[in-house]
Amino acid sequence: xxxxxxxxxxxxxxxxxxxxxxxxxxxxxxxxxxxxxxxxxxxxxxxxxxxxxxxxxxxxxxxxxxxxxxxxxxxxxxxxxxxxxxxxxxxxxxxxxxxxxxxxxxxxxxxxxxxxxxxxxxxxxxxxxxxxxxxxxxxxxxxxxxxxxxxxxxxxxxxxxxxxxxxxxxxxxxxxxxxxxxxxxxxxxxxxxxxxxxxxxxxxxxxxxxxxxxxxxxxxxxxxxxxxxxxxxxxxxxxxxxxxxxxxxxxxxxxxxxxxxxxxxxxxxxxxxxxxxxxxxxxxxxxxxxxxxxxxxxxxxxxxxxxxxxxxxxxxxxxxxxxxxxxxxxxxxxxxxxxxxxxxxxxxxxxxxxxxxxxxxxxxxxxxxxxxxxxxxxxxxxxxxxxxxxxxxxxxxxxxxxxxxxxxxxxxxxxxxxxxxxxxxxxxxxxxxxxxxxxxxxxxxxxxxxxxxxxxxxxxxxxxxxxxxxxxxxxxxxxxxxxxxxxxxx
Numbered sequence: 001x002x003x004x005x006x007x008x009x010x011x012x013x014x015x016x017x018x019x020x021x022x023x024x025x026x027x028x029x030x031x032x033x034x035x036x037x038x039x040x041x042x043x044x045x046x047x048x049x050x051x052x053x054x055x056x057x058x059x060x061x062x063x064x065x066x067x068x069x070x071x072x073x074x075x076x077x078x079x080x081x082x083x084x085x086x087x088x089x090x091x092x093x094x095x096x097x098x099x100x101x102x103x104x105x106x107x108x109x110x111x112x113x114x115x116x117x118x119x120x121x122x123x124x125x126x127x128x129x130x131x132x133x134x135x136x137x138x139x140x141x142x143x144x145x146x147x148x149x150x151x152x153x154x155x156x157x158x159x160x161x162x163x164x165x166x167x168x169x170x171x172x173x174x175x176x177x178x179x180x181x182x183x184x185x186x187x188x189x190x191x192x193x194x195x196x197x198x199x200x201x202x203x204x205x206x207x208x209x210x211x212x213x214x215x216x217x218x219x220x221x222x223x224x225x226x227x228x229x230x231x232x233x234x235x236x237x238x239x240x241x242x243x244x245x246x247x248x249x250x251x252x253x254x255x256x257x258x259x260x261x262x263x264x265x266x267x268x269x270x271x272x273x274x275x276x277x278x279x280x281x282x283x284x285x286x287x288x289x290x291x292x293x294x295x296x297x298x299x300x301x302x303x304x305x306x307x308x309x310x311x312x313x314x315x316x317x318x319x320x321x322x323x324x325x326x327x328x329x330x331x332x333x334x335x336x337x338x339x340x341x342x343x344x345x346x347x348x349x350x351x352x353x354x355x356x357x358x359x360x361x362x363x364x365x366x367x368x369x370x371x372x373x374x375x376x377x378x379x380x381x382x383x384x385x386x387x388x389x390x391x392x393x394x395x396x397x398x399x400x401x402x403x404x405x406x407x408x409x410x411x412x413x414x415x416x417x418x419x420x421x422x423x424x425x426x427x428x429x430x431x432x433x434x435x436x437x438x439x440x441x442x443x444x445x446x447x448x449x450x451x452x453x454x455x456x457x458x459x460x461x462x463x464x465x466x467x468x469x470x471x472x473x474x475x476x477x478x479x480x481x482x483x484x485x486x487x488x489x490x
Contacts, residue, residue, distance in 0.1 A: 013039030014482045016475055017267060017281065018247070019255050019298070020289035021046030022053025023461055024453040026238065027082060027468035028287045028475075029245035035476050042247040043281070045269065047254040047294075051242055054421060055461070057233025061324040061415025062366050064233050065353065065373065068320070068421060071095075071227040072461035078469070079462040083230060086240035091232065094225035096358035099334040102177050103345075103403055104131055108337055111174075117196055118174035119162065119213045136169030140210070148207030151192075151200060155430045158195060159187030165209040177338035181349050183459060184316035184425045185379045186341065194428035194458075231359050253279075258286065258298040264448065264482075284482045285448035285475045289468060291315065291423065292455040302449065306442040309435050313455055315423040318377035319385050321396045322353075324415040329370035330407060331355055336372075337404055346384055347399045349375040369414060374400065379427055389418040426454050448482070450474040 016032055018025045021044050029042050036042075044051065054068035072079035074094070083089055101108040112129040114122020120140055127137055143165055151161075158179065163171045176187045183190060193200040202212030230237050242249060250269075256278055257268040265286050270278035288295055296311030336351040353371040354360050360371060374396045377385050387395060393416045401410050436456045443449060450471035457467035 013037070013041060014284040014479050015041045015043070015282065016285045016287065016479075017265070017283040018042065018044045018287040018289060019258075019267070020044075020053075020287075020453065021048070021051030021242075021249065021251065022289060022453065022464065023055055023238070023241070024053075024464040024468035024471075025287065025289035026051060026241045026245060027078075027465040028289060028450075028452055028472040029247040030082075030085070030241050031469045031472035032475065033245045033247065035472070037479055040479065042245065043283075044242075044245070044247045044249050045253055045255055045267070046249070046251045047290075049252050051249060051251065052235060052238035054424060055234040055238050057235035058417065058419070060322050060371075060417045061369065061413075063324050063364055063369060063371055063415075064360065065322045065324075065371060065417070066229075066234060067419040069234065069461060070351070070353075070357075070373075071229040074225050074228040076462045078465040080228070082241065082465050083237060086237070086244045088230055088237060088240055091230050091236070092228045093231050093357070093359045094228050095335060095356050097333070097335050097352070097356050101332065101334055101337045102131060102173060103337060103339045103343055104173050108332060108404070110334075111338065115174060115178075116199060116213045116216065118170065118176075118178045119196075119199065119209065120166070120170065120174070121210075121213050123210075131173050132169050136167055136173075139167035140170060143210050144208045148209075150205045150207050151203035153204070155191055155193045155200070155433070157188050157430050158190045158192050161192055162187070162209065172340050172342050176342075177340050177348075180341060180378060181338060181375070182425075183379075183427065184318050184348070184375075184377055185427045189379065189427060189429060191428045191430045191432045193430075194432040229357065231362070255294075255298060257301065258288075259301050260446075285450075285478060287450050287452055287468070287471045287475060289452040289471065290455075291453070292426065293423070295451065295453075295455060302446065303442055306439045309439050309442075310451075310455065312435070313432075314379070314427045314429070316377065316379035316425045316427055317382050317385055317420070317422045318375060318424050319392065319421070320419045321374045321376060321393055322417045322419070323372050323374075323393075323397070323413040325370040325372065325411050326367065326414050327370065327411065328368050329411065331370065331372070332404060339403060341378055345399055345403065346376055346395055347374045347403060348378055350400060350404060351375075372400075379425075385420065392418055425459060447478040448475065 018029050032042050056067040058067040100111045102111045109131045110129045112125040114125035120126045159171050198216040202216040206212045253269045264284040268278045292313035296307045299307035331352045335356040338349050339345050351373045452467045452471035
């Protein structure tokens with residue numbers, strides 16, 4: 001059997017399997033299609049019933065609303081470049097409103113623009129916002145003159161460092177709400193190097209947090225949009241990337257096991273409870289683009305130490321409650337509101353969807369409506385998500401009436417929908433980047449196996465695209481040897 005497989009190596013093109021059909025896996029598949037030798041075949045295997053992961057556009061009361069992620073950063077290239085590659089460059093749109101608010105001392109205050117993920121840069125803008133008390137502002141102003149120690153090459157929790165340097169108010173009222181929106185996590189548990197890499201780099205030899213933030217606030221032109229999305233919904237991006245990859249897409253199939261063979265890899269497909277041994281497929285190379293828990297399970301037979309390190313990553317679960325309200329509701333100015341964890345509220349953020357994104361109602365011909373979406377769930381608060389949909393919607397509506405009071409009150413919605421994302425957002429604890437580096441070093445002897453996705457390289461859409469493309473590049477480097485029939489496993 002082994003000799004037959006070896007001879008076949010010379011006569012058939014390489015076959016690459018991407019495990020996981022989120023945007024990282026799809027980006028990997030497209031990069032392979034664009035750069036792999038002619039004849040290379042790519043298969044994407046996805047456990048869910050469709051590809052796209054957390055990029056999915058649904059409808060509520062006839063209005064298209066994102067079920068998951070709503071946008072991506074435009075000031076980094078990967079999201080825009082991928083959209084342009086698949087013919088959607090002209091359909092990229094930016095918010096039609098700007099600015100947000102944060103819930104402080106029982107009312108909404110303007111979120112100051114002069115911050116780096118909540119770390120103050122423009123102190124006058126922060127002072128004018130009223131987000132910090134006089135005492136809190138004074139603590140921030142005094143920071144450059146306080147003795148401090150450069151971070152060096154180490155890593156710390158975001159909350160601990162910023163509270164020590166700038167005071168707890170900055171963490172509670174600025175950093176925590178912003179990080180909560182991105183990671184649904186706690187600032188005192190998140191890695192500075194993984195979540196604020198530019199700031200960490202600035203602190204390597206700079207004792208002042210304020211000075212490091214000012215030096216690393218970015219150089220984008222003031223009128224350059226920060227965020228963008230695809231007109232018609234991010235599902236269009238998913239569909240276009242999957243189509244352009246020309247990969248064989250196999251959905252509804254969990255990968256039960258991954259094992260090395262003399263000539264590559266063997267994958268067993270099918271749920272653990274399925275009858276029989278399951279379907280097996282052979283691959284010359286594999287991109288593993290799934291969350292930490294399934295990645296750890298699949299790596300167990302390949303490299304147990306690497307599997308154990310991957311498996312320590314924890315996740316937060318969230319729910320998104322979308323409401324379509326009758327009429328043009330007079331919402332506060334801006335794109336939405338953030339709610340600090342210290343408030344004890346269920347809602348951690350609310351987005352004024354139809355106010356933030358003018359394109360959402362393009363083509364909608366029904367009665368006038370207003371669309372809002374509330375985000376619920378923080379790390380360690382999963383019990384709050386155990387409410388049934390009806391109860392969760394009622395709880396969110398009750399909180400919104402207090403958090404965002406409207407002159408005419410909050411009307412009963414024409415439609416409401418809950419989208420639950422269990423284990424959605426990885427929690428990068430201090431030392432995360434070192435753990436990822438150790439895993440990749442441990443797998444260096446396996447050039448035909450690559451890891452990709454939010455478990456390793458960042459939670460945003462561009463970060464996931466970049467991670468998938470880097471994984472594909474690793475595989476591409478090994479394909480010439482595969483075509484020559486040379487051994488490539490360590």
